[in-house]
Amino acid sequence: DAGITQSPRHKVTETGTPVTLRCHQTENHRYMYWYRQDPGHGLRLIHYSYGVKDTDKGEVSDGYSVSRSKTEDFLLTLESATSSQTSVYFCAISDPASGAYEQYFGPGTRLTVT
Amino acid sequence: DQQVKQNSPSLSVQEGRISILNCDYTNSMFDYFLWYKKYPAEGPTFLISISSIKDKNEDGRFTVFLNKSAKHLSLHIVPSQPGDSAVYFCAASRNTNAGKSTFGDGTTLTVKP
Numbered sequence: 001d002a003g004i005t006q007s008p009r010h011k012v013t014e015t016g017t018p019v020t021l022r023c024h025q026t027e028n029h030r031y032m033y034w035y036r037q038d039p040g041h042g043l044r045l046i047h048y049s050y051g052v053k054d055t056d057k058g059e060v061s062d063g064y065s066v067s068r069s070k071t072e073d074f075l076l077t078l079e080s081a082t083s084s085q086t087s088v089y090f091c092a093i094s095d096p097a098s099g100a101y102e103q104y105f106g107p108g109t110r111l112t113v114t
Numbered sequence: 115d116q117q118v119k120q121n122s123p124s125l126s127v128q129e130g131r132i133s134i135l136n137c138d139y140t141n142s143m144f145d146y147f148l149w150y151k152k153y154p155a156e157g158p159t160f161l162i163s164i165s166s167i168k169d170k171n172e173d174g175r176f177t178v179f180l181n182k183s184a185k186h187l188s189l190h191i192v193p194s195q196p197g198d199s200a201v202y203f204c205a206a207s208r209n210t211n212a213g214k215s216t217f218g219d220g221t222t223l224t225v226k227p
Contacts, residue, residue, distance in 0.1 A: 004157075030213075031213040035217075040123075040219060041219060042120075042203060042217045042218055042219035042220050043158070043203060043217040043220075044217075045214070045216075048213065048214065050213055090157050090158070092157075094213060096213050101146050101148065101163065101207050101215070102148055102160035102163060103160065103215065104159075104160065105150075105157030105158045105159070106157050107156060107157050108155070108156070108157050
């Protein structure tokens with residue numbers, strides 16, 4: 001299994017508070033991603049990174065920001081959490097330059113915004 | 115506009131029989147397709163992929179078929195086992211932007227003993 005960890009694994013927070021989720025990899029993969037999974041919506045891309053300090057928006061980026069200051073860490077920040085951001089968040093990594101397009105996912109973070 | 119669609123939210127099959135999961139896409143620029151499997155409370159795991167230059171790829175009990183003219187792919191599992199019960203996601207990528215994949219909503223497969 002690819003070395004990907006997410007922290008925290010569970011979090012309950014109140015509306016309006018800032019929240020930061022962390023993804024850490026030990027595979028030295030160039031690409032890192034943040035997805036959210038909601039019932040009936042599959043996996044939706046929030047933001048992704050194609051290198052240190054290189055990030056781009058996904059399809060559901062509003063209300064989220066990311067940062068990648070090291071190859072191994074990718075942070076997702078909810079500046080002011082809302083109930084609509086209650087979801088399961090997955091981090092993933094990939095290394096398409098190697099010719100393999102598959103992504104490897106972390107175990108997920110369940111976030112509840114009350 | 116959903117570019118990757120899995121029209122069947124769920125599928126139930128008997129152990130030992132074939133499971134066929136379907137996926138349709140609308141963007142003709144997609145040229146690489148993947149299937150992932152997800153168990154509850156775990157992250158998705160990569161299962162099998164296919165490039166648009168092929169129409170079939172096989173890995174053990176799992177075979178993916180690609181029909182480019184119909185913009186359709188399918189995953190066949192033969193024989194199905196109870197451990198195959200999971201959510202299956204179809205995903206599509208473009209070689210010019212290989213770092214990004216677009217996912218379908220998933221199909222929940224239940225294999226009954």
